[in-house]
Amino acid sequence: MNIEGKKIIWKEYQKEIAEDDYFYVRSCVRQSFFPGSETTFLRILRETLGKNITEHPFHTTCTGIGYHSDIVPYETTMTVIARQFALMTESGYHNYVPSCITSFGMYLEVLETWHHFPEVEKKVRELLKKATGKEFEKPDNLVHASDIIYKFRKEIAEKSKFRLINRFTGEPLRIVEHIGCHYAKMFPSKGIGGAEYPHVLVGLIEEWGGEVIDYPERRHCCGFGFRQYIVKANRGYSIACSQKKFESMKPYRPEAILTNCPGCPFFFDRWQYAISEMENVTYGEDGQGIPVLTYEELAGMVLGNDPWDLGLQTHQVPVEPLLDKIGIPYDPEKKYLGKNGEYIGKPAIAANLKFCH
Amino acid sequence: MMEKKVAIIGGGVAGLEAASSLAAFGIEVTLIEKEDQLGGHVGQWDRLFPSRRPAKEITGYLTEKLSEKVSILTSTEVKKIERSGNAWNILLNNSRIIVADALLLATGFDLFEARKKEEYGYGIYDNVITSADLEKKFALEGKIRNAQGKVPERVGFVHCVGSRDEKVGNLYCSRVCCVTAVKQAVEVSEMITGCEVFCFYMDLRMFGLDFEALYKEAQEKWGVHFIRGRLSEAFENQDGSVLVKVEDTLAGRPLKMKVDLLVLMSGMVISSGTKELVDLLGLETDENRFLQPADRQLKANETGIPGLFLAGTCTSPKSIDETIADARAACIRIMAYLNQSAVSSQ
Numbered sequence: 001m002n003i004e005g006k007k008i009i010w011k012e013y014q015k016e017i018a019e020d021d022y023f024y025v026r027s028c029v030r031q032s033f034f035p036g037s038e039t040t041f042l043r044i045l046r047e048t049l050g051k052n053i054t055e056h057p058f059h060t061t062c063t064g065i066g067y068h069s070d071i072v073p074y075e076t077t078m079t080v081i082a083r084q085f086a087l088m089t090e091s092g093y094h095n096y097v098p099s100c101i102t103s104f105g106m107y108l109e110v111l112e113t114w115h116h117f118p119e120v121e122k123k124v125r126e127l128l129k130k131a132t133g134k135e136f137e138k139p140d141n142l143v144h145a146s147d148i149i150y151k152f153r154k155e156i157a158e159k160s161k162f163r164l165i166n167r168f169t170g171e172p173l174r175i176v177e178h179i180g181c182h183y184a185k186m187f188p189s190k191g192i193g194g195a196e197y198p199h200v201l202v203g204l205i206e207e208w209g210g211e212v213i214d215y216p217e218r219r220h221c222c223g224f225g226f227r228q229y230i231v232k233a234n235r236g237y238s239i240a241c242s243q244k245k246f247e248s249m250k251p252y253r254p255e256a257i258l259t260n261c262p263g264c265p266f267f268f269d270r271w272q273y274a275i276s277e278m279e280n281v282t283y284g285e286d287g288q289g290i291p292v293l294t295y296e297e298l299a300g301m302v303l304g305n306d307p308w309d310l311g312l313q314t315h316q317v318p319v320e321p322l323l324d325k326i327g328i329p330y331d332p333e334k335k336y337l338g339k340n341g342e343y344i345g346k347p348a349i350a351a352n353l354k355f356c357h
Numbered sequence: 358m359m360e361k362k363v364a365i366i367g368g369g370v371a372g373l374e375a376a377s378s379l380a381a382f383g384i385e386v387t388l389i390e391k392e393d394q395l396g397g398h399v400g401q402w403d404r405l406f407p408s409r410r411p412a413k414e415i416t417g418y419l420t421e422k423l424s425e426k427v428s429i430l431t432s433t434e435v436k437k438i439e440r441s442g443n444a445w446n447i448l449l450n451n452s453r454i455i456v457a458d459a460l461l462l463a464t465g466f467d468l469f470e471a472r473k474k475e476e477y478g479y480g481i482y483d484n485v486i487t488s489a490d491l492e493k494k495f496a497l498e499g500k501i502r503n504a505q506g507k508v509p510e511r512v513g514f515v516h517c518v519g520s521r522d523e524k525v526g527n528l529y530c531s532r533v534c535c536v537t538a539v540k541q542a543v544e545v546s547e548m549i550t551g552c553e554v555f556c557f558y559m560d561l562r563m564f565g566l567d568f569e570a571l572y573k574e575a576q577e578k579w580g581v582h583f584i585r586g587r588l589s590e591a592f593e594n595q596d597g598s599v600l601v602k603v604e605d606t607l608a609g610r611p612l613k614m615k616v617d618l619l620v621l622m623s624g625m626v627i628s629s630g631t632k633e634l635v636d637l638l639g640l641e642t643d644e645n646r647f648l649q650p651a652d653r654q655l656k657a658n659e660t661g662i663p664g665l666f667l668a669g670t671c672t673s674p675k676s677i678d679e680t681i682a683d684a685r686a687a688c689i690r691i692m693a694y695l696n697q698s699a700v701s702s703q
Contacts, residue, residue, distance in 0.1 A: 001593050005472065005480035196475035216592040216600045219476075251595055 001214060006197045013184075013194035017151045018141040022053040023093035025084060027100035028061045030294075033266040036311025037296040038099050041145055044299055048159055049152050053097070056087040064102035068226045078124045079131065081110045086134035096139035097148060101261040104144040105182030108190055111138060144183060146260035146295045150192055150200045153207040161304030164210030166255075167327045172211035176254045177201035178245075178268070180261025181221055201258050204295060208302050210256075217248035223271060224263025242271040246283045246290075253285070256322055257292045268292040273316040276353040287354045289317030301328055308334055316347075318356040332356075361695045364389065364447055364455050366435055366634065367463035369397020370677055371669025373419035374684035375461055375691075380426040382692055387455050388423075389447070391630060393432045395420055397465050399677060403495035406533070406540040407567040415677060438637050443698055445664060458698065459664045459691050462634060462648065463684065466625040466670040469519025469527070477515065477621055482593040485619045487518075488534070491541055501548055501618070505597045509552055509617035512545050513601055514538040515588045516558040520624030520674075529645045531624030531674040535561050536568045538622050539575050546579035555582045555616070557603050565676065584612065591619055625674040638665070648672045658687035664698075666691050 022045070026038050045051045063080050066072035088096055098104045114121035128134055149156070164173045179198045184191025193199025196219065202212045223241035228234045259265040272289040276282050284290045292315065293301075300310045301323075307330045312319045323330055338344045349355050363379050365372045368390030376386045394400060396416035405412050423429065430449070437448040438460070447455040471479035471487050479485045483504035494501055503509050516538055520531040535558065542554045561583070563569045575581040586604040594600050599619045605612045627646045635642060640660065641649040648671045651659040658666050668687035669680045
């Protein structure tokens with residue numbers, strides 16, 4: 001594989017990312033899936049990077065899941081998104097930052113629609129005004145939250161306490177990256193590095209000391225395709241997608257999977273457990289799974305955040321072996337204590353996947 | 358008439374044929390070629406479809422036909438072109454100025470940059486090559502090995518790379534890629550006993566007289582597999598082989614397979630040299646970015662500018678025989694123009 005060929009593509013797909021003053025919108029599902037990630041993002045932006053970032057309590061779903069499942073009409077989606085832009089406008093911000101990849105794709109799709117069909121934008125403005133009395137400006141800068149971590153990856157590296165190095169061998173950790181489908185597959189020019197060889201997570205891994213593994217099924221969907229998992233009868237497709245990727249990456253002996261989408265880490269994490277239960281197959285070393293991380297969790301790890309503040313105890317595949325390799329300290333006794341110090345409960349031990357209690 | 362001069366920009370098949378044809382009429386010709394050798398793309402090719410005759414036969418014949426009335430300027434680039442009365446003043450990169458009564462653009466084509474089809478991994482995956490790369494292997498190495506030095510057991514050919522593809526903005530067919538793929542598939546089969554060869558095509562455009570026979574030979578004699586379906590993606594396996602995903606639209610099912618070498622049939626696009634002339638001369642281009650003649654049916658070699666003519670693949674993709682015929686047609690229009698201007702100047 002010729003990395004120089006990728007570098008040519010990476011140079012061609014760069015985009016403007018605002019320097020400061022962000023309007024952040026959370027994901028519908030990420031706070032349930034990986035509850036520490038969005039909080040960690042805000043903490044890194046504010047405390048580590050000294051940036052101004054705000055949220056709005058009245059922000060709602062973008063309707064993305066409903067839209068892609070054909071239960072929300074596009075006109076409704078556009079009007080809901082227009083309302084989100086109105087919240088940004090009312091707050092005095094111009095740089096819109098969604099946490100969710102599906103939302104990022106939705107916002108791009110709506111803005112592109114309005115660009116090509118101004119009469120549709122006009123109609124949506126009328127609908128929003130009629131329904132809520134609100135008006136809005138379109139964002140000056142729309143990027144995904146992982147784009148911002150990418151932009152400041154060097155600053156994070158400078159302030160980091162840990163590198164992505166196996167302290168026992170001195171070798172870089174072998175990490176596979178998985179990009180949410182809606183990040184750049186619909187609009188390649190809107191993703192850092194484009195759609196086929198995105199650089200947004202590769203840049204983080206390499207800057208923080210790790211080694212990126214490319215593998216044959218890298219571009220394949222994680223299994224979070226909405227029609228696969230929302231329809232219960234289709235969930236076999238979902239786990240089959242994930243399994244296909246695990247089988248493809250296994251020969252490269254990855255030590256972690258890094259993601260930037262709400263669904264991908266969830267399915268990679270939970271389906272490893274499900275596959276171990278169903279088929280007694282595991283994909284990590286010595287019966288372990290491959291730890292799955294969000295980009296915020298990884299950033300928090302290298303910055304030396306307490307793993308339990310990052311929410312790593314909520315992962316199905318234990319992250320402790322990875323923490324041990326890097327040398328990140330953690331207190332096993334506090335793993336299942338909540339922020340208020342109260343015991344939050346412990347999951348049952350998996351039959352085949354090695355677990356750490 | 359005898360003192361008339363014509364400048365030709367481009368020393369490929371069209372330029373060579375036009376130069377010798379015009380010289381045969383007694384015209385003084387200056388042939389300007391930016392590369393250090395004449396022959397264009399054909400000069401880089403090993404053997405030609407459908408007969409598999411050596412490409413050197415064509416370029417050799419065309420070059421040998423050039424008489425002393427043709428001044429050849431290789432490694433020479435055009436910097437500026439001005440129209441002064443009925444004459445063309447052409448400033449070259451060596452500061453020399455060529456004066457001509459007529460100017461023929463025979464600036465040819467460029468191969469589509471295969472890396473732009475990012476999903477196929479050209480320039481990234483070691484065993485993804487183009488049809489031009491394969492011809493070089495034929496010509497220079499006389500054998501086929503993949504990047505790991507292995508004799509390929511499976512070779513795939515991807516048709517229509519950069520042609521008939523809205524995604525890259527090229528809606529046209531490049532005409533020669535289908536039969537080139539069949540020719541190369543046969544050659545690979547000849548060279549490597551037992552090698553499985555697959556052609557992934559949209560539809561096969563075997564328009565030439567002997568093309569269909571070659572296609573039949575590929576299937577019946579060499580067992581080349583023709584799979585109707587456009588490749589969606591290619592990936593590199595750990596051993597360097599290439600994993601391809603394609604829909605077999607005849608079988609109605611997705612297909613995933615491993616090949617040791619994947620050959621991309623790059624189509625034709627307007628050449629960078631032609632683009633420069635578009636700016637220098639204010640020429641029109643069509644929706645596919647090729648030069649726009651005055652009329653594609655009736656005035657295919659003429660432009661809206663008196664004394665400026667077009668020949669070859671700068672106006673559209675063409676095969677070699679079509680290019681030669683087109684160059685000869687351009688010469689007829691040039692001679693008519695020169696005769697007319699000679700009469701009017703008297």
